[in-house]
Every structure is written in C-alpha cells, then in structure tokens.
Amino acid sequence: MTDGRALLELSNIVKRFPGVLALDRVSFDVRAGEVHALLGENGAGKSTLIKIISGVYQPDEGHINFSGNTVRFNTPAAAQNNGIATIYQELLLYPELSVAENIFMGHAPKTRFGTIDWRAMRSLAREQLASLDIYDLDVNQQVGSLSVGNRQRVEIAKALSQDARVLIMDEPTAALTGADVERLFRIVRLLRERGVGVIYISHRLEEIFELADRVTVLRDGACVGTSQVIDTTEDDLINRMVGRTIEDLYPKQLSRIGEPVLEIESLSRPPLTRNVSLTLRRGEILGLAGLVGSGRSELAQTLFGITPAQSGCIKVNGVECLIDSPAAAIKLGIAYVPEDRSTQGLIKPMSIRENISMAVLKEISNGNLINHLAERELAQKNINQFRIRTSGMEQKVEKLSGGNQQKVVLGKWMASAPDVLIMDEPTRGIDVGAKAEIHRTMSELACRGMAVLMISSELPEIMGMSDTIAVMREGRLVASFTRGDATQEQIAAAMMSGSRSESDEGLVDSNSTKGAAA
Amino acid sequence: QTSHAARWDGADDLPVSPLACGDEEGGAMAAAMPYDGGMAMNPPDKAGEEITLVDVPKLIGIGYFAATTEGMRQAAEELGNVKVKTDGPTEANIDDQITFLDNFITQGVDGLLFAANDPVAIAPVLRTALKKGVHVVGYDANSEPDAREWFVNQAEFNGIAKSMVDSIVAEIGEDGKFAIVTSTFTTPNQARWIAEMQAYQEKCFPNAEWLETVEAQEDNILSFNQANTLINKYGEDLQGLLGMTSVATPASAEAVTQAGLCGEVAVVGLATPNAMKPYVASDCVKSVVLWNPVDLGYAAVHVMRAVVDGKFAPGATEVSAGRLGTLSVVNGSEVLLGAPYVFNKDNINDFDF
C-alpha cells in the first residue's frame, strides 16, 4: 500500500515566533497511502509544522517538496489547490451558517451557470455525513447551535469533502467518543487505500498503534526520529516524547469519601437535561460518560448556572439553592472547566496571568483593587505546577499551543479552590506527561475533600480516575457503577443501548425523502 | 384651525405683532426705540484704515450663505479697505459656531459678522468679543441685542409673514387651505416667521385654514417627500404649500410639479431665485418671497465699515450702504434692509443667486 516515494517532503524547516524557536530544522515526509503520525508534548511544534504544510505559516528556513516539485504555499488557498486538506486543532467554523454551507465553504458545488447549487450542496453534505455514519445532524442546522463534539464532526466532514491528496488531522478525536473514533478510522483507512497521504496528530497513543504506519516524534521543536509503528512500543514513544517514562497514566489515590456536597434531584431543563438525580460527595471523583450530544455538558452548564434548571432541586451542603448565574455557582463553591476552551474557557487575547486570575479576581483584590503582586504569584505558581510552556506569564494565551491553553484553563479553575469541581473533557489535547500530572492533581484535590464531577469521552480515563461512574444518554442518567464494578464493555453498552440503530434508519429515510422532495 | 397650528408661537415667548391687513402701510415702523445694542470696549481706532473681518454664518456649504458671502466679497472689493473671510461650522450647530467665534476672537480680528444659530447661546462669546474691542454686527439671524452692536435685518418677521400670507391667499383665496414645510421647529427665524404668519392670518384671513406644519430639516429630498406626503394626505383639500426655507420651497414646487398638480396646489415660499426659475417659468409657482441675500451680506459689511469709521454710532437713525443707498434703523439697533422682495415671472430672470 505504501509505494515508498514521498508525496510530501519537508526538509530542515525552521520557524521562529517572537521569543520562541518553534521548529528547529525539522525534516518530515508523508508517502502516498500511509498514515504518518506526529507525536510530541504540548508545545512541541506539531501544529506549527502542519500549519506550515497547509500554508498558514511560511517557514523561516528550509523547503517543502510536493510530488517532486519544490513548492511554497503562501496562502492556505494555495495548499488547498494542491490537494492538501486540513482539520485544524482549533475548530474553525462559521457559527451563523448551516452545516451544509460549513462543509462546502470555498468549494461549493456549482450549477451549469457557475452559480452555487444549493440543492446539490445539501444532498452532498448529507452524503458526506452519511459516509461518516452521522445521521443525527440536520444539514440545515446552524453550526452555532451544535455541541463541540458535533462541531468536530462537521469539521471532519468538511475536510473529507475535498478531494485531498494529503489529509492533515490535528487531534481530530479530542472531542469524540469511541464509536465516532472508530468510524473516523474506517474512513482514514479507506483513504489510505486510495493513496492519500495522511498526517495524524493525537495524544491518545493507542490510536497511533491502531492506525498509523509510521510515527515521528517532535521534542522542543526538533525532530527526535521517525520509525515504523510496528517497530516501537508505547513506552518507547513516551520516552522519546517526554524524555522519561510515565509509570502510571492514572495515578488514582483512593480517598475517603465523605458527606454529600452536591445533591441534585430530578433536575430538568428540556430537551437536554431530563430528570437527572445525582449525588456528589466530598472526596469523590464522579466520572460522567456518554456519547457525543448525550447532554453531559448541558447538565454541567445547568449546574453552573449558565442554563439554569427549569425544574428540580439542587442542594449544596444540604441546603437547597438557586443557581441562576455562574457568579451564583461560584459563590456556592462550584467551579466549571468548560469543554470549549476557545470561547468558554479562555479570553484568548489576554495574557496567561490575566486568564489565570480571572475566576478569583475578587479574592486576590483588596476591595475592588487588583493586587498585582498576588496575581503574579498565582500565575507563576500555576505555570510551574502545570508546566505551561511559555515565554512568560505575560504571553497572550492565543499564542500558546493547544494543550498549553488547556492547562491554563485547568489552572484557572483549580486556583479557585472550589468545593465542587466540574471538569468537562479536562485532558482534551493534553500530552501524556501532563495528563498524568493533571490526574495526580485531581486525585490529590479529591483526597483533600474536593468533589469532582469529571465528564470525559475517553473511557480509560473514566475507568482509571472515577470512584463512581455515571452514564448519560439522551439527557437522562441511564446507569451508574462503582469503581471496579464495571467493565469497559458494560459502560459502552450503557452509553449506546436503546433504539439508536432503529431511529437512525428512520432518520435516513426522512432525510432521503426530504432530499428527494427538495 | 388644527390643534398643532394653535400652538405656534415661535418657540420663544416673544409677542407677535401682525401688520395691518391689505395694502395699506399701516404697520409702518413703530416709534423709534432707544439704542439697545452693545458697545465694543475701547476698540483700536481704525477709521479709514484697512480692517479684517470674519463672517461666521449659521453654517457653510449651503446656497443661501454662499450668496451672503458673495455680497460681502462685493462690498469688500468696492470699499477697498476691508478684508473679509467666511468660515463656520458645516452643520447648523450652536456649539460649533461658538467654537469658531471663539477661535477668531483669539486670532484677533477687527470685526465679527455673524448669523446666529441661537440668539442666547451665541451671546456670551459675542460679549467677550465686544469686551476685547472687536466690533460685532449680525445679519440674517439675531442674537440678544446687547451682545452685538447692530443687526442687519433682512426684513422684519411680521413683514415676511405678511408677504407670505398675502401671496398664498392671493392664489388660493381667503378661505383656502394650506400647509407648511419648514426646516425644524427649533430654528429661530423660521419659528418666528411661522408665529407671525399665524397671527397675521388669524387677524386678516380668519377663514383660511392652516392644515399642518411638517419638519424637513435642510434636506431637499426629505422636503420633497414631506411635501408629497402632505399632497397625498389632504388630496384636493390642500390648496397651497408654504416653504419656509430655500430648500423646502423648490422641493415643494418639485413635488407639486411631479404630481401634476400645477395650478391646483399653489406653492409660495422663501427661496432663492435661481432654484425657483424652472418652476416660475413653467407657471407652477407664481411668487417667491425673499430679500436679496447678496444685498444682505453687502449691507452687513457696509454697516461694519461705518461702525469702525465712527460714522454709525448709537442713536443714529440711518446708515449709508453703498449701492443700496441709505438704510434706516428700526427697533433700536437694527438696520432694515427693506421690505421683503416678491419675485415673479416678470422679474425673476433679473437675479442670479
């Protein structure tokens, strides 16, 4: 399947940003019909490298060879015209436009007269989604109303809708659950058969072994080496990435579970939170599993006062209370690490210092006056603790790598020392080394009596960290297990069981008839 | 008499003084009032010497004040020892006008000519000018009397009102119905004219019906639209339109023309001849009321020269103003340009402004 000749070859690429050498003479190549994985710690330069390939950045030194010719992609358009399709790490969609338009923006199907063919666009979009086994997305829906997971799916459909010779995927599965990941892999394998060269970035190592042919590891912007995947082991890769081995990715300390801090009873906010009852105790880590769109984030946001509940009751430390705004939730000691770091978690154009102190501004100020010294100390403490790779605390968050941005979000909320910490996909895009660190911190916090509600789409994480596991489906809590009681299969079954396949068919039908009627 | 018309009183609380009805000149100037203007404090004696004047109209960039500026230029050229420059805000804005005057006082000029956007608002800065020995003469729109020395009055409010009402009644009859298009209700001159018109109409033509008054800014398409709306609203009930500004009148004439109602809806108003020529030529408009703004500017400069030369001091009853001959003093400290002029088909082509 691999013909051995490089389709795309980068040699000695150097890229500098103010204060940072992001890529240091990196050489890299992809062959037609292979999946080449790119690994590295947060901030190692992976995204920068693929942005150079896709024409977003221009290299300071070095050159790019594409199917035999030296090329220079000055704009993303130039790269696209050469058949390079990219799924970026940060989702880039048009919130006001429909799913179909998002998928085909820039390369919409045309009629004979050269105008945009809306009907074809809608049906092609439907086909594209169907080929990804996605039937629950309406192509006319506004993307702005979709959850992160669904947006990720749109993003994937968008990249696959172009006839690509090279497909670049920067952490496409960060917000996806098992079944979606499987489907994605099927497609990637299909493309590989067809001779497409795929560059694949992920922090989930098991995916590399499942999917990739070769793997290149970057460290501190330099290339550590390329090897065949079959010739290497997980430990080996980790070692190459972080320069040490990780003993245990899920360093769970068993803590003493105390009295309930957060009790919710038949909480509802239709359509996505229906009659949910849950108890969270001191020292407990409660893992919330579910498929994309099962309503986990919605539940969390209801608890945090962003979408206040319409009925039901919330008790904090045994006292019934009304949570109608994030400020109210914070006052009650509830903190929420949101899943969408770009819009919800961070103020990206502001500095790391300002972001970290954002949720505790009142605490670190004298009256209304911000205490800059305390603020700086706090920021430095967080940078050190989570090893945020940055040129300083005044660095704008938008200039950080994706994983480091996620660390800032975590740091910001852990700084607020809440009683109840809700974390929505906390380790999304975080490298293995840092992940272990975050898990350790999480566990420690629990031991000190904090209650953690962890939403995660990574089953191993749920299994590894939770004391209690709850499963949500279609807005309802459908199952609950205690640590050690459940197998991965049982949880997965609870996530998916029900009428999914039937209703899928129903939707297929109505979709296709709608298409015909249109 | 509709309810809104009843409220017209000029937006200030001054009394109205309608002239006598008909042609008799009964309203001839009331008994001489003592001088009530201000005085420049110790102005440098520049009698016969060259002086620099600055003219600050309500706003620059509109036809009417382009004409007064032209008149000033003519006077300056004729006199030879006067330099005059016009500058002012681009919108009729009380605040900006004050700023301009302030700047010119600082710059140091011999005399200020002004047309006030607001009689009271402009007063403090004018008083400052007088205090600094700068001569101040107003034209077109007055300030509080003591804030300037003389005011060149193009025509008295009641005189204009009489001309306008007489002209429209001549066309639509003593029981005709008419409506008014004005700039804004807050523009002092227009407000006073309308107040005087109402008083005069009530006194002399009580059977005429005043339908409505609408605002149209100084915007000709808006004026056109407003005139159209009035025509459409009242249908045949509407017999006459009065334009209170040199923008509103041609626009009203245009609306009548485009609606094909020439002869059925009479248009009378204040306007400059050039803008009205097509409508007068097509017989859609019979008469246009106006003083000659070129003469107004011309007179203002002559009055200023006379003041500087010491030839025109408080108590004087007339002043000579070049080609305009002698102009008489009214109301204590106002120089009257003359009766308002009524242009018609016969004489309109003699004017070019």
Place this chain on the structure above:
Amino acid sequence: MSRVAPTVSRMPSVLSTARRLALSHEGVLLIILMVSLLVLATQTDRFLTTDNLLNQCRLMAEVGLVALPMTYIIITGGIDLSVGSILGLCAIVLGVAWKNYGLPLEFAIVLCLVTGAAAGAVNGYFITRVGVPPLIMTLATLALYRGFAEGVSQSRSVRGYPEWFYQFGQGELFGIPTQLWFLIAALLISAFVLSRTVFGRALYAIGHNETGARFSGLAVDRYKMLIYTFSGFMAGLASFVFVSRVSTTRSDMGTGLELDVIAAVVLGGTSIFGGTGTIIGTALGVVLIQLLKNGLALTGVKGDATIMVIGVVLICSILITNFARSRQATEKPGD
C-alpha cells in the same frame, strides 16, 4: 521549542522602555500632538497661550466627559449612539423642570442627572436583559430620546437662568474653567478604575470574549448595565455643563455629538472590536482633535479644510501604530 529567547526585558533598559512607549498608540498620539503643537505654535503666536489653551479646555469639556464612558463601552465591544440625544433630553428636562414646573434649579439639576442615568439604564436593560445589540438599541434610542426632548419641550428653548448657574459653564475656579475640574476629576477616576480594579479588568475581558467572561463568573450583565447607565449619567452631566456654558436649552442640543465622541475615542486607540483601549488614549484623542481645530483655525485654515485634516490624522495615526506594531513583531525574533 521553549528555548525562550534570552529576555532582554528583565533588565528594563531605559531605551527599550522608551521605545516601547513611543511605539504604543498613546505614544504615537503624543508624538503627533507634540509635533502639531510645535508646528502650529510657529505659525501663530496666539495659539500657545494659557488663555487660549484654557479656553479650549472649556470647549472640549462636554465631548471629554461623554468620551470617558464611551471608552468603557467600546472596550466591552459595545457602542452608544444615543449620547447626543440623551444630552438633549437631559438639557430639556433641566430647563422644563425649572421653568415650566417651577422646581428649584438645584433640584432640576439633580433631575437632569437622574434622567441621564435612567436613559442610559434603559439602554443597558434592553442590551443585557432583552439581548438587543448595542448598536441597534442605541440607534433606536437616538431617535427616541431626541423625540422625547422635542415632545417634552414642544421645541421651545428655555432661557434666563439665574446668574450663579452660569458659573459651571462660564466661570472659573482658581483661574481654571470650572468644567475643567469636572473633566479632570472624571478622567482620573475613570482611568484609575479602568486600569486598577476588578471592574476594569472585567470590561476588557468582556470585550475580548463575552462568553468566556461569563463562564469565568464575572457579572457581565451587571457590568454592562453599569457602564450604559454611567454613559447616560455623564451625558446628563455634560448637558448641565453645556446648558450652563451656552445659557440656553434647546431640544437639538448635542446633535451629532456621538460621532465626535466616537472619533475621539477611536483616535485614542480604543479598538471598535472591543478588548483594548485606555482612558489616557481617549484623553489624548479629545485634546488632539480640539487643538487641531483650534490651531488650524488660528493659522487661517478654513473649517472645511480642518475637518479634512482631522479625517486624515484619524486614519494616519492608526496606520502609524499598526505599522509600528508590525515592525515590532517582525523585528523581535531577529534580535
């Protein structure tokens, strides 16, 4: 990667600090201001005199007062187009309450300020609670409040205030125009609040990313409500100073004020997209526009040419800052 380039800034050399300051937008503005001052001063000796400058301060007080809250609002990514109309409405309330309803003038002044705050609060309420975008809301109240002013006053002006009242707009305190004291006090307080307090920080955060700010537990709606109310209040204060300065009240007062204010704020470097801006910048913007108008007029440049110059300065100052910034960005990795 994190071979962080040796940080020169650890030892803040005077030179580099000076350069950074000069390259900031405020720096650029200050330089433009200095240059224009110098150039204009050589053209006429009447420009750079205490009397003239103090007098200019008097004239710019209203724009200055309203520009402060406008800076706050624009920093949050909003806008308030209704300030001119609020000013008109407040002036009318002041006049009508005193003259037609016979209230004591002191009370009328308070009523005028309250009206301003209320008008602003109405904007704020619709913007935060109902979710009307600020531009649309204030575009509607631009018409609405002006309409109220006309309706309440029946388009009549109010004149003949007692002598003491003129003290605020025409008088002096310790040789300095009274309203300048108001302006300076308001300026210092707003600058301090914006740069030092939680409130100020929140405004920037809201401007950059409102959702993010809300998710961080900041009371976004309350802050927004506050600044629109503040804006109305300051328009009320400006109306009081204005009425006192020009001795009369008219319903068309403050027409077009919004554009002057926005021009000053934008010239001061506040980004219309929200998130950046300073009070110092705004102050420089107000001063620069006023001095250009004045200085050019004194050197004999006509009004039409003056507004052209201001247009050019507006575009060029932002252009220069952009250029300086991009130079800075490209230079850095090199050194």
Place this chain on the structure above:
Amino acid sequence: MNTAASTAVSPAQQRGVLKRILRLFASQEAVLLLALVALFVIVGSINSRFIAERNLYSIFLGNAYIAVAAIGMSMVIISGNIDISVGSLIGVLATISGSMAVAGYPLVLCWLVPVLAGVLISSFTGYIVAYLKIPSIVVSLGMLSILKGGLIAVTSGEWITDLPEGYALAQLKPLGVPLPIIFMIVLTILAALWMRFSNTGRAIYAVGGNAEAARLSGISKQRTIMKVFAIHGGFIGIAAVLFATQLSVIQSTVPPNLELTIITASVVGGVSILGGTGTVVGSTLAAILLAAIGSSLIFVSVSPYWLRSVQGVLILLTVLADLYRRKRQRKQGSG
C-alpha cells in the same frame, strides 16, 4: 438529536414542506413584511388616502435611493465592516453628476461616471480597510470628514441648477412605474441572488462570520473586503444618481444624517452588526418600512413634536419583534 418523531415517512415529508413554509415565515423578512402590511392596513383604515396608489408610489419613490444604498451597506456590514461615510459620498457623487451635466457632458456619462467614481472611492476605503488593516469604522469616519470637507471646499454650497433636459433619470416612468422603484426592486433581487448563489457572495458571509476560518478555507479576506467595498461603491453611485436626478436642482451638500438612515435600514432589516448574517431583501424591506412609518405618522396626525419619539418606539418594536422571533426559533431548533 434523533427524535422518535421521524418513524413514519409520509408525515415527516409533510412536515418537511410545512417546516419550509414555516421557516420562510419565521424570517426577519417576514416580520418586516408583516409589520409593513399591518401598518398599511391600520393607517389605511384610519385614512384611506394612505394606501392610495399615489401615496404608495411616493413612499417608494422618495426612499428608493436609501434602499439602494442600504443594499451596499448591508453587504459591507455582513462582511463584518461598516461605512459611515456613505452620506458624504452620496453628496459628492451627486455633485459630480450634476456638475458634469451642467458642463454639457453626454447624459449617459453623467449617470455612469458617478457610479464609477463611487466604485473607485469606495475601493480606496476598502483598500485601506483590507490591506492596511485599519478598522472600517475608523477609515470611514476619516473618509466622512475628508469627503465632506472636500465637497464644501469645492462647491462652497452653490446649488446646481439649470440642469439639462432629460437629465432627470429618476423622474422617468417606463410602463408607468417610476424608475427609482424599478431600480430598487431589480437591484435588490439581483443582489439577493448574487449574495446567495455566487462564490463571492458566500465568501462575504464567510469573512463576516469567521474571518480566520475563511482564510483557512482558502478565501482571501482582503480580496473579499475589497470586492465588497467596490460593489458597495457601485450601489452608492447608483443611489447618488437617483438622489441627484430626483429633483430639478441638486443641493450640493451632504444630506444630514443620511448615513444613520441607511445603517438603520440595514440593521432593522436584520443584518447583524457583528457580521455574518442578514439579507439584502431585509434591508430593502426595512428601508420601505421606515419610510412608511415616517409618512404614516403624518397621515394619522401625530403631533409633530412627538413624531420622532413615536418613530423611535416603532423602530424599537420592529427590532424586538425580530429578537423574539429568533429566541423562539432557537428554542424550537434545540427541541
């Protein structure tokens, strides 16, 4: 989310058609149309002359140029920009057109040159916005001053009279329908189709919706913004010609507040000031609605003093109706 409702095929199909019809009615355009119809019915029943053919023509005729200008403005706003200089630009272009006519140039040139000049001047604005990366509000604020100052400097406000026979394009009535109305309708339809079916049209939405995403999908932000401003200039040119030829004289000044009127039409028409959404059909309907409101208030004899307040309230109500619609839609969408 997959719902149980989609089990049977035929109801789903029916629902599809129904949904589409409902969706059509649940748009901003529908709200405006409804408001327009309501206005005509209510005011028509009070005074039947309001809905007489002649008055309908008057409403459309005198405001067609605003609708045409609002088309271009809507495109600019959808692309995430704004143009405050339109009023001044229309003044300048109308003056160019009139001066050429008086100077005896062929009439066709007098009509075409302003359009070209509009494209050129607006492209210049667009160039500064797109390539020198200065926010459009700053550039157009600057351009406003420059154009206005320049116009006054050149004409000093002399009106243009003695326009040649046949120049009055806007007074023609092919097939009995005034030409401005034809222009308004045809241009709106063309622009609407173009916005929906052309690449550039979609690119405008993309750039306004998410500029970074647009860049990464190979859409050049710069070129798109350039194009938007150029086309906008064309519409402004046409609007200026309609404006100039409507009456027999041209008031060579900047029509007061015209930019606010045009922007109001756009935003009331549902164009989001943040960019990315809106339609030109909406803006045209809004322009008509605003004009009809102005006219209707005279018809029902609202006190002239309170006229503007009522107008403000009505604008606000339209905006609120749309907001309410959107909220309902969002609720349904997630259900």
